[in-house]
Amino acid sequence: MNAERSSPGTLEAPRLNAAEKGLRLARAERTEKEGKVLRATLMKSANHVLKDLELPFELDEEDGALELEIEADPPFSIKQYEGFDLEELKADPNFRTETRRIGSLEYVVTERIRDKHGVESDVVRPDGHGAYPGKEDLDAALQRNFFLAQRWFTQDRIFPEDVALIMHHHHSKPKEWLWRAMDALLASHPDLEPDLAATWAAKVIKGLTEAHRQRRETL
Amino acid sequence: MIFLFDANRHLLAEIGLQDGALRQLVLTGAGERELEAFVSHWQTRGIPVMHSMEATKPDGTHEIATYFSYVQPREKGFGAALEKWAKERGFCPMDVPDYLLPLWECLARLPLEDSERFAMLLAIRLSPREALAEWKSALDESEMAWQKEHERSRIVLDKIKSKMGGELAKPFAKV
Structure with a gap:
């Protein structure tokens, strides 16, 4: 076998000659052609099936791939969720579990405080979503959303249950965002009732999650 | 399932x-x-x-x-x-209900990207049951079109291989 050794113990694959390169190129071209024929036929016949059904979706081609364009919401939702076992982490010294209080609402938050070698680290969420947003992020968000929150508040009220819902479901870092929003609100408005601050903070977070969702959709 | x-x-x-x-x-x-x-x-x-x-x-x-x-x-x-x-x-x-599995098997045979297979399965699943026979024909038709093209590819590639003949075997020739 025509093999070359560049260093002891390293066996290199034989270099391709022009014929082999040509064959590979032809093979790749043919595979691409086959794919085009398949997709064109599939799209044509599938759209023929779908044509008279008046379903809220259609099959489309984008960048050479078939995609389903759904007009309505898809029948499932993917939620960013805190998927970790609080009970197991309670016994782990690398995690801190504490009860926090926002107005009349209490909740438990679990955070990693040391890495796996026991070295103290920045707080990292156990579900791997990464570090919390910086204070600057929140300040900027608050500036944008605070007046909006005030306007919303005159129109309707968000109850602590809504706060809980937002904390648990709506964003990958909801608890910390809410907590920081509360902090910032109470610092700037010392006379604010904690319940009212919770309500305002929830509105801010709700606005942020909506803005986040829209940004993701735009991207 | x-x-x-x-x-x-x-x-x-x-x-x-x-x-x-x-x-x-x-x-x-x-x-x-x-x-x-x-x-x-x-x-x-x-x-x-x-x-x-x-x-x-x-x-x-x-x-x-x-x-x-x-x-x-x-x-x-x-x-x-x-x-x-x-x-x-x-x-x-x-x-995926059992009655859709034959259609999934058809989809699995086709050389599609995973995301495409997912989109097709979702479309099939969202379609009414009376459309399934048409879906089956659509998938069979696509498979046949692909197989035809695949056969053409084989012939083209065989021709190239025989044309290049000895050149291709060079890297593997005994020293």
Whole structure:
């Protein structure tokens, strides 16, 4: 076998000659052609099936791939969720579990405080979503959303249950965002009732999650 | 049957259920990498289901407690627990009735990207049952068109190979 050794113990694959390169190129071209024929036929016949059904979706081609364009919401939702076992982490010294209080609402938050070698680290969420947003992020968000929150508040009220819902479901870092929003609100408005601050903070977070969702959709 | 896809629409597992309990679970290569640890955990401890409970204390404050319960694979609630577990973690469970499996097999034979196969399966699943025969014809037609083109490719490539003949064998010639 025509093999070359560049260093002891390293066996290199034989270099391709022009014929082999040509064959590979032809093979790749043919595979691409086959794919085009398949997709064109599939799209044509599938759209023929779908044509008279008046379903809220259609099959489309984008960048050479078939995609389903759904007009309505898809029948499932993917939620960013805190998927970790609080009970197991309670016994782990690398995690801190504490009860926090926002107005009349209490909740438990679990955070990693040391890495796996026991070295103290920045707080990292156990579900791997990464570090919390910086204070600057929140300040900027608050500036944008605070007046909006005030306007919303005159129109309707968000109850602590809504706060809980937002904390648990709506964003990958909801608890910390809410907590920081509360902090910032109470610092700037010392006379604010904690319940009212919770309500305002929830509105801010709700606005942020909506803005986040829209940004993701735009991207 | 539940098909479990990841967020990039790669198929991870095909999960057969009987009366809501686990009958069989087949992991794909990607599924083995992503789910193997979870699956062994389900076998030993069960699948965790998160519950939230809200209570109002006598002083008027609200408390939300979060806890997990575990559902064993042979329990009737396994299918529902699996769907919940998967959605919470950003996976995409898709309930595929048995009568759609022949169409899935057709799709699986076609050299499509995973995301395309997912889109097609979703379209089929959302279609009314009376459209399934038409879907079958559409898939068969596509497979035939592809096979025809594949055969053409084989002929073209054979011609190139024979034209190049000895050149191709050069790297493997004995020194």
